[in-house]
Amino acid sequence: MEIDESNIRDILARNIKENRRKCGFSQEKLAEKAGISTPFVAMIEVSRKFPTPDVLDRIARALNVKTWQLFTVQPSPEDAMEQLRISIVKDIDMVVADAVKKAIAENCGRNGR
Numbered sequence: 040m041e042i043d044e045s046n047i048r049d050i051l052a053r054n055i056k057e058n059r060r061k062c063g064f065s066q067e068k069l070a071e072k073a074g075i076s077t078p079f080v081a082m083i084e085v086s087r088k089f090p091t092p093d094v095l096d097r098i099a100r101a102l103n104v105k106t107w108q109l110f111t112v113q114p115s116p117e118d119a120m121e122q123l124r125i126s127i128v129k130d131i132d133m134v135v136a137d138a139v140k141k142a143i144a145e146n147c148g149r150n151g152r
Contacts, residue, residue: 047110048086054109056084058102072101 059069059080066084070077074097075090082088083098090098092106099106 046086048089050112051089051109052084052086054111054113055080055098055102058104058109059084062102064101069098069101073097 066080070080
């Protein structure tokens with residue numbers, strides 16, 4: 040299933056499925072813990088149905104997460120690594136630039152400039 044991160048149903052579907060798997064639950068086990076039917080869980084996970092707020096709360100409790108967390112877009116591991124790489128490169132650039140400025144200032148001071 041292609042995830043459309045601008046579509047709230049797709050975000051919810053992905054997050055429920057991922058959290059269910061992290062918990063080691065089958066759809067049947069999640070349905071039982073949340074007090075809903077297994078086919079309903081399956082329909083939510085393929086973005087065909089959208090649960091009521093009460094059902095969302097029960098699913099979140101069953102998955103041991105906050106309800107709002109079911110709607111957050113998490114970066115992929117690749118996206119997270121790229122953001123980390125960019126941050127590290129920026130930090131290195133700043134450290135090098137500061138070191139160069141300091142070296143130039145010290146060199147100029149020794150040469151009487």
